[in-house]
Amino acid sequence: MIIRQVLKKDTPVVKKALESWIDKDPGILGILEDLVGTGFGEQIGRCWIMEIDRVVHSVCLWIPENADEVRILALGLPDSPDDVPTKKFLREHILEWAEMGVKKARISVPHALVSSSIGYLRSCGFMFEGMSSSLDTSEKPVLHFCKHFLYRSVPQSQVMDFLREFLIVLGYEIRAEQEGFGYRIRSEFRLPFIFSPWHRVTQSGSDIIIHPPARVLEPHEVETFFFPLNIMLSNEKPLLLTIESKNACDLIDLPDRTAGQNSLFGPVTFCRPRSIHLSDITYTHPGALKGVRKGLPLLFYVNGAGAVGSGRVEDWDLDKPENLCSKSDQLDNSDLEALREHAAGSGSMAGKVLVIRFDWYRPFKKTVMFEEIRKMDEGFNPQHTRALSRKLFQLILERGNAPD
Numbered sequence: 001m002i003i004r005q006v007l008k009k010d011t012p013v014v015k016k017a018l019e020s021w022i023d024k025d026p027g028i029l030g031i032l033e034d035l036v037g038t039g040f041g042e043q044i045g046r047c048w049i050m051e052i053d054r055v056v057h058s059v060c061l062w063i064p065e066n067a068d069e070v071r072i073l074a075l076g077l078p079d080s081p082d083d084v085p086t087k088k089f090l091r092e093h094i095l096e097w098a099e100m101g102v103k104k105a106r107i108s109v110p111h112a113l114v115s116s117s118i119g120y121l122r123s124c125g126f127m128f129e130g131m132s133s134s135l136d137t138s139e140k141p142v143l144h145f146c147k148h149f150l151y152r153s154v155p156q157s158q159v160m161d162f163l164r165e166f167l168i169v170l171g172y173e174i175r176a177e178q179e180g181f182g183y184r185i186r187s188e189f190r191l192p193f194i195f196s197p198w199h200r201v202t203q204s205g206s207d208i209i210i211h212p213p214a215r216v217l218e219p220h221e222v223e224t225f226f227f228p229l230n231i232m233l234s235n236e237k238p239l240l241l242t243i244e245s246k247n248a249c250d251l252i253d254l255p256d257r258t259a260g261q262n263s264l265f266g267p268v269t270f271c272r273p274r275s276i277h278l279s280d281i282t283y284t285h286p287g288a289l290k291g292v293r294k295g296l297p298l299l300f301y302v303n304g305a306g307a308v309g310s311g312r313v314e315d316w317d318l319d320k321p322e323n324l325c326s327k328s329d330q331l332d333n334s335d336l337e338a339l340r341e342h343a344a345g346s347g348s349m350a351g352k353v354l355v356i357r358f359d360w361y362r363p364f365k366k367t368v369m370f371e372e373i374r375k376m377d378e379g380f381n382p383q384h385t386r387a388l389s390r391k392l393f394q395l396i397l398e399r400g401n402a403p404d
Helices: 008-017 019-024 027-038 084-100 111-123 156-170 219-225 245-251 257-262 321-327 333-341 370-376 390-400
Strands: 002-005 046-052 055-066 069-076 104-110 127-132 142-148 153-155 172-177 180-185 199-204 207-211 230-232 239-243 281-284 297-302 306-319 353-368
Touching: 008 019, 008 027, 008 046, 008 055, 019 027, 019 069, 019 104, 019 111, 027 046, 027 055, 027 069, 046 084, 055 084, 069 111, 084 111, 084 353, 104 111, 111 142, 153 156, 156 172, 156 180, 156 199, 156 207, 156 219, 156 230, 219 230, 239 245, 239 281, 281 333, 297 353, 297 390, 306 321, 306 370, 306 390, 321 333, 321 353, 353 390, 370 390
Parallel strands: 069 104, 153 230, 239 297
Antiparallel strands: 002 046, 046 055, 055 069, 104 142, 127 142, 172 180, 180 199, 199 207, 281 353, 297 306, 306 353
């Protein structure tokens, strides 16, 4: 799976993939042709494609609106609502925009393309922002979505206040209620003849409940909408994942000093294709199960090298090696021996292995060596998966992403 800049030879295929967008806004074609004609076109915009087996699979054309905002002009995505490579493709863009300090990404989707786009956009944290409509019944509305980027951490105790403030910014009116608050769209923002009922957000212990329907709002849902936001749960610690060097290159990207830091959008990568790993699953001793949740920050450490990148937990499973291989399309009988080596030898989890699926992985700009980490924490031991203090985790991230 390769991500690269669009080239002149790709033009016919890319035009076909973006045909519906171009029909709605012919100016997109001009921007695309300028990009191809000028080569890199840094000031015009960017068009990146994902190839699988030398076939263009997905396309994204975007432009910078200002110093901290980008606008996606067009997306060429497969019709399948749950295509894993396409989700990775879009999340790679979000990771790069976050590295650039972008605060908002916007996209206006033609009505005919909403059904094929909305699943991918929501999975990456885009939210519905409004629509443009016309009294001409032959004209379908254009729907507007946006992705907000928040570069901070919010303690779990402050999430209710965070949600209240954000809803006010979005144009909702708020009323205080017992154990929480109610919210609805302000009357001046409602469509004619539309009544807006009150919705409620309440707190039960550490859980935040949204009504209706009554369900727990998980921390990782909020984190996805505002990535790279991190919600700090009480007593929660990031997790160190140790990977054998022989497996690392097949699983994750590693820091590369000589390749422009592996940046998808950096100025040295315009002609440099970049491979994306479909593998996003690793395994460890079940002793690391305590405290695991979706969205938990991860630090990746390669034995013999050092700390190489960070990510977040997408999901996990605890089972016997044979069962894990039968349930996952990324594990097979060739992994059995390695899985068994990580199984608990005794206790209630005897014979079981913890499998962690991760996302939002980003390689560091440079590897943080063992000796450097020991200077930060003399008790650091990377020989097994373990929890890290938030302070040590942050120090390693800062060292790994510091400029040379």
